[in-house]
Amino acid sequence: MQEAQTPYQLLGEEGIRALCNAFYDIMDTLPEAAGVRAMHARDLAPMKEKLAEYLIGWMGGPPLYADKYGSVCMTEPHEPYHIGPEERDQWLLCMDRALELTGASEEVVAMLKIPLFRIADAVRNREGPSAAATNPNIIAAG
Numbered sequence: 001m002q003e004a005q006t007p008y009q010l011l012g013e014e015g016i017r018a019l020c021n022a023f024y025d026i027m028d029t030l031p032e033a034a035g036v037r038a039m040h041a042r043d044l045a046p047m048k049e050k051l052a053e054y055l056i057g058w059m060g061g062p063p064l065y066a067d068k069y070g071s072v073c074m075t076e077p078h079e080p081y082h083i084g085p086e087e088r089d090q091w092l093l094c095m096d097r098a099l100e101l102t103g104a105s106e107e108v109v110a111m112l113k114i115p116l117f118r119i120a121d122a123v124r125n126r127e128g129p130s131a132a133a134t135n136p137n138i139i140a141a142g
């Protein structure tokens with residue numbers, strides 16, 4: 001019987017790097033992702049590198065992020081940001097589009113769907129709609 005393959009084995013390091021580049025290019029241009037885009041620094045190049053290092057380890061490859069930064073906990077680096085269900089879903093939308101754009105197989109997409117939702121939901125630190133939708137001062141300030 002054939003051994004189960006990890007997403008890392010199926011995509012390869014170059015495939016994961018291409019996925020992360022596409023992910024942030026999509027976040028940078030997709031109107032529906034403007035909320036999460038605005039949370040990030042202007043230059044997304046360092047984030048492309050960090051997310052790739054993170055996902056290479058997370059998908060079963062060498063632990064590049066852990067070796068460099070000493071932790072794989074994603075809760076702490078996200079604490080300063082308002083991440084509710086809306087922001088989570090914007091992030092996941094960019095990832096769906098990036099998987100599509102980079103030609104990921106149906107097998108990889110199916111394999112990643114639930115774990116990606118779980119990790120994105122674990123990073124969420126707010127319930128309900130985003131601050132912009134609930135805080136009248138923010139709406140008034142435009």
Ligand code: HEM
Nearest residue numbers: 036039040041050051054077081083087088091119120123
């Ligand atoms: C759920 C919605 C998410 C939002 C809104 C979000 C937003 C952010 C923001 C604003 C930063 C800081 C970027 C900067 O310094 O310019 C960041 C960092 C990061 N995010 Fe996310 N993120 C989300 C989910 C995730 C998930 C699911 C992962 C991993 C699978 C992830 C991986 C990372 C990594 C690796 C960093 C860099 C942390 C560091 O400084 O070492 N993020 N994220």
